[in-house]
Amino acid sequence: MSEQAATFGRELPVAAVRRGPGRAVRLKRLVANNPLGVVGAALIGLLLLTAALANVLAPFDPSAQIARRLTGPGGEYLLGTDELGRDILSRIIYGTRISLYVGVVSVGIALGIGGTLGLLAGYFGGWVDNLLMRLMDVMFAIPSLVLAIAITGILGPNLRNAMIAIAWCTRRPSRGSRAARSCRSCSTTTWRRRGRSGRATGGSFCGMSYRT
Numbered sequence: 405m406s407e408q409a410a411t412f413g414r415e416l417p418v419a420a421v422r423r424g425p426g427r428a429v430r431l432k433r434l435v436a437n438n439p440l441g442v443v444g445a446a447l448i449g450l451l452l453l454t455a456a457l458a459n460v461l462a463p464f465d466p467s468a469q470i471a472r473r474l475t476g477p478g479g480e481y482l483l484g485t486d487e488l489g490r491d492i493l494s495r496i497i498y499g500t501r502i503s504l505y506v507g508v509v510s511v512g513i514a515l516g517i518g519g520t521l522g523l524l525a526g527y528f529g530g531w532v533d534n535l536l537m538r539l540m541d542v543m544f545a546i547p548s549l550v551l552a553i554a555i556t557g558i559l560g561p562n563l564r565n566a567m568i569a570i571a572w573c574t575r576r577p578s579r580g581s582r583a584a585r586s587c588r589s590c591s592t593t594t595w596r597r598r599g600r601s602g603r604a605t606g607g608s609f610c611g612m613s614y615r616t
Contacts, residue, residue, distance in 0.1 A: 455500040462494040506567050513571035548573040 435442050454461060463482075464470055469489040477484045483492040525536040543551075551573040559565035 451500050451504060454497060455504050458498050458501060462491075462497045464491040464494045466490060466495040466498040502563070506563070506570065510567045510570040513568065517571075543573075546573075 467490065470491060471481060471485045471489050473485065473487050473489045475481055475485040475489075481491055481493070483496070486492055486495070521536050521539075525533040552569040555569040555572060556565055559568065
């Protein structure tokens with residue numbers, strides 16, 4: 405009995421321990437299973453790198469009028485110059501910063517507003533849910549381009565207002581509306597499940613009574 409206990413308590417040798425695949429193997433599997441995702445991640449990384457190193461990569465000041473207007477591509481100016489004599493390549497490189505900034509801010513606004521509306525609709529339910537979801541249906545019904553033009557015309561043409569317009573109507577269905585519906589569905593299911601367990605135990609969650 406003592407020998408069996410000693411044998412049972414012994415640690416297995418390292419070679420006998422079954423190990424999972426290494427990081428290199430997992431990375432190869434990821435690339436093989438999702439090549440389009442890897443390509444997209446590489447493009448995003450390239451854009452981020454270009455935006456971070458714009459001061460180094462750009463050959464000229466993007467706002468400086470350094471040459472004749474509408475110079476053709478080639479020579480010193482790889483992509484030519486615009487109607488004001490500014491280097492097009494330098495403006496494209498610096499433009500990645502504005503593009504990334506507008507994209508991140510507009511998506512953040514859409515997800516923030518849509519997620520909040522969805523959580524409110526999922527928790528309160530009833531007429532609040534119906535009102536907010538009908539508002540999302542109205543957003544679906546209006547063409548995105550028309551709504552973007554209307555928002556920009558009312559607020560004025562500048563970068564901040566353009567981000568607001570993009571946040572509301574980038575695509576159909578818009579990100580905000582999609583986020584609202586997703587959060588509403590998830591929150592309704594979650595609170596209903598917690599409501600059943602809360603009624604069974606007589607408890608509450610974060611000081612709020614459970615709803616069904």
